[in-house]
């Protein structure tokens with residue numbers, strides 16, 4: 504299967520200048536090609552990749568500066584643009600501004616890329632026009648290189664490889680019949696149906712304070728000044744560190760959950776709707792906004808979307824099935840007697856059933872419900888095995904809760920309580 508490997512690279516001053524230049528050329532090609540596409544669209548015509556690639560080749564004979572960058576990365580830029588326009592629409596694709604876009608370009612010819620280890624810590628890769636690029640080899644490449652990408656995050660340069668590691672996703676999990684429900688809760692980041700609460704802070708109070716001071720400094724500094732740039736770089740550094748910790752947390756949790764479970768059921772929180780409706784009209788605007796924004800902060804703070812992606816990624820190695828179930832009622836239903844009542848959850852942390860008196864941690868109770876719903880989905884899925892789920896007649900979908908296939912590969916279920 505394909506996997507990504509990202510390493511921090513140590514470019515020579517010369518290479519850094521070259522990469523900067525490549526980035527500029529890619530940016531110019533992107534913007535010019537996007538402009539052309541937009542002009543075509545306003546006239547009701549289409550521009551495609553092949554035509555643009557042909558024009559790029561012609562332009563190279565006239566413009567010296569285009570020859571600076573390897574042809575492959577420019578063609579790749581046009582391909583990426585083509586993909587972006589097809590996916591999002593020509594007028595939604597963004598310009599690449601000098602300050603807004605972090606340079607990133609891909610060398611698609613994996614066969615031309617040599618990678619070798621130099622020492623315990625260092626490795627190097629030979630890239631077209633750049634020559635040998637050194638990087639911190641923090642892990643083995645472990646496969647055949649398909650492509651390489653060089654990118655800059657505002658501070659450091661990175662080289663990443665798309666690698667085919669030759670592994671296959673197992674047909675079945677090593678421990679079939681195991682399953683876990685995951686509630687991406689508000690109290691703890693992750694609550695599981697076996698009663699575990701997993702959480703981690705991503706910034707210490709001291710760090711948050713230092714970041715706040717940087718923000719204040721930034722407000723006082725003049726636009727375009729050297730000090731302002733310095734402050735911005737420092738702020739970016741903090742944000743990156745936080746993001747790295749979050750990514751680390753997500754992949755660790757995902758690895759543990761998929762290792763031990765053949766089925767991982769997740770709440771489908773649909774944060775997009777939830778985050779958008781906070782300012783919308785409602786019966787009690789003030790209260791609803793306050794409550795929603797608190798919830799939003801918690802959800803976005805915990806970065807659950809990253810966890811979902813990490814789970815899907817980890818499941819490729821273990822053969823676990825990741826199922827998404829709608830969040831409706833999972834937090835209000837009793838996991839013992841199935842009584843659904845908004846009063847069941849009288850606080851964020853405590854669940855007390857108004858029917859049978861069952862008391863539990865609210866997020867754990869929800870996680871148990873999520874697992875039950877997830878099991879219902881896979882049971883239905885097995886009944887219909889061998890048939891395309893999409894071809895099921897509509898009423899059956901609504902009645903039995905047969906899953907609909909989701910574009911991201913997981914499964915969607917109707918909650919059966």
Ligand SMILES: [Zn+2]
Pocket residue numbers: 837838839840841842856857858859860861
């Ligand atoms: Zn109950």
